[in-house]
Amino acid sequence: MAIKQTKMKITSICCIGAGYVGGPTMAVIALKCPHIKVNVVDINELKINLWNNNNLNKIPVYEPGLKKIIKKTRNKNLFFSTDIKKAVNQSQMIFVAVNTPTKTYGEGKGMAADLTFVEKCAKTIGEYSYSDKIVVEKSTLPVRTAEKIKEILELNANPGVSFEVLSNPEFLAEGTAIKDLFKSDRVLVGSDQTESGLLAAQSLVKIYENWIPKNKILTTNVWSSELTKLASNAMLAQRISSINSLSAICEKTGADIEEVSNAIGYDKRIGKDFLKSSVGFGGSCFQKDILNLVYLSRHYGLTEVADFWHQVIKINDYQKNRFTRCIINELNGTIKSKKISVLGWAFKKDTNDSRESASIYVTDNLLNEGAEVYIYDPKVSKERIIDDLKNIWEAKKISEVDIKSKLIRLKIVDNYEDCFKKASCISILTEWDEFKKYEWKSLIPKMENQHIIIDGRNILSKNKMDKLTKKYISIGR
């Protein structure tokens, strides 16, 4: 059932999913294409109310530069609402940017992508479309999902209505989303290689051409586009696990990972970016997308390929666990009743997102060992931090009594100075710029006398910290 008309002139679009991708991407399209009406819809009423809040500090996604764009476009050509049916009905092009988490049940549990939300969207689009539509996969999806979406659309379609499904994966990184959207390295549009598929792709290309140079807009077939997204994330995450595995060798040999990484990066073929050793990568996507790739490889009987990519996740887990073990070892093998502070909860700086943040796993390990844990983050809310921990406790089926005992030993503070008073150890888990600016010289004496600082992001100067503390430990140095 291909779309019958020639290239659509797009004047009205909507995006289902008002999250970290849907919000910023649609805000930028609205800004760059004032001739297009952009509706962003979500089932989460609370989130939509926050997007519509007059106080721009309350919008649900913190991203540098986003508030300014919302201020310029909201209620002009950018609208947030829960009325999904109306938005679908009014739009010529519908982006699907809903979450695609790892399955927590049934076949593929812990590996495959859960496509429940995507399938629901396809059904809704099918049911509430009364004219031809172009449906755009913005969510990250397993290869060949477009086929399933098409099936669901057709099964639920009203008489005479046709659909084209495009893949247009998003490559923005949180914390730099607006910068990435303004100056994308590339925009990828995958379509069926039929006449109507290629025309639909051109309609989407036309939107991006309002601000992205033509030579950066790539068109491919749908399956290449879907796979490229998973592969890009896997290649990026692989670099972090590679450098983190080398950081362990540095610690044994006296080499310095910062020097090694810098020198490696000088090779043009390798490049300097994404070689920063850390406590391990977090974020909602790297782990989920690699697991998805591993699952896909196993599904096609490609065991060696699956094992290769799975190792990227295993090294990441190893790095997070190594970090906690380091804290325990430095505190003479026991941290029971000792105050350990965690600076930074977000999975990276300049975002309020903490999904899969290393802090969650390190904190859980510390609480398991009986420590009193103080947490400070400049942007992540207290409620979010508690929810993150409760989610992993729930997944591990921890008893109510144990949860209570952990929560009693957990303090989330608004003032970072509270983290230092009588702390046995300060651990840095996010590379927030403000941590570099602290008056470390006056803060360190407030700690217990061992003065251990463990820097999981290598953000502080080793020379300076070695002078200020009895023990400054960083990754791979």
Ligand code: NAD
């Ligand atoms: P998110 O959880 O922030 O947002 C998803 C939103 O979809 C939620 O607000 C949820 O309520 C809504 N939703 C779910 N089902 C719905 C339905 N049936 N109808 C209406 N709304 C529905 O997720 P995100 O971080 O924006 O990621 C979305 C997708 O984009 C994922 O597939 C992710 O892998 C991909 N992606 C994310 C990033 C990133 O930086 N976060 C970058 C590139 C790609």
Ligand code: UGA
């Ligand atoms: C990543 C990709 O960079 C985006 O291109 C992609 O669109 C996105 O995933 C997605 O699909 O969701 P994001 O997770 O937002 O973006 O942020 P990154 O900058 O990639 O950082 C991910 C994690 O790796 C963070 O915890 C970060 O601190 C860590 N990291 C990054 C390192 O430890 N070292 C590095 O050198 C780089």
